[in-house]
Amino acid sequence: MNKSIRTSTADSGAAGRGPPGRDEDTSPHTPALIVAPAVDAQYRADDTLGETHAKTLQARTLARLATFAEGYDIPVLVTRNERNEFTESVATVADDHLECEQTRMGPRVVGEDFETLVYPVDDGAYYQTTFAYWQQLLAARATQVGVEPTIPAPSTPTPEGVGTGVTADGETVSATADPLLDAWTATGTGGR
Known part of the structure; x- marks a missing residue:
């Protein structure tokens, strides 16, 4: 890792590159996003910290992250292991x-202005557009058009579709490139 950092800082061509919308005075090494996963986890060990110390350290961590967000004018993504008073x-x-x-x-x-989309299949079953779903779908599509997928597809493409999917009921079904068409033409779903 240190070698790649040294290489990227020594690369004179890298100096002019940066994410879109960045100020000319901003270093190409300035982060565009800070991610702090499970920010509460390290302060939960009962044998090392008392409750007061844990709360103090967590508050300092959150304050430091807020300082970074303001100083770099970037978003900070924070996750927590548990939802409770702590x-x-x-x-x-x-x-x-x-x-x-x-x-x-x-x-x-799910967020205030965001939700993972689903396509209804039958009687409450649905296809959900998760990362895994799109990975399978796009890998199968890449194979159809003669492009090698960067990540091997977990499903096997079928002659009449792009692969297989699993319904909320756990049933494996053949999928086409159109999930709404799949839902409409699925047998026993009352679609057609």
């Missing part, structure tokens, strides 16, 4: 909140 301060300092729940189809993320 992590209330994490929710309090956040400008926006996203909830993530694990479903059979993969993680579902």
Whole structure:
């Protein structure tokens, strides 16, 4: 890693590159996003910290992250392991909140202006557009057009479709490039 850092800082061509919308005076090494996963986890060990010290250290961490966000004028993504009194301060300092729940189809993320989309199949079953879903769909599509996918597709393409999917009921079904068409033409769903 240090070698790649040295190479990127020594590369004179890299000096002019930067993410779109960046100020000319901003270093190409200035972060565009800070991610602090499970910010509460390190302060939960009962054998090392008392409750007062844990709350103080977590508050300092959140203050430091806020300072970075303001100083670099960038967003900070913070997650927490548990939702309880100890992590209330994490929710309090956040400008926006996203909830993530694990479903059979993969993680579902919901926010005030955002929700993981689903396509109804039948009687409450659905296809969910998770990262795994799009990975499978795009990998199968890449194969169809003769492009080698960068990540091997977990599903096997079928002659009449782009691969297979799993419904909320756990049933494996053939999928086409159009999930709404799949829902409409699925057998026994009352679609057609």
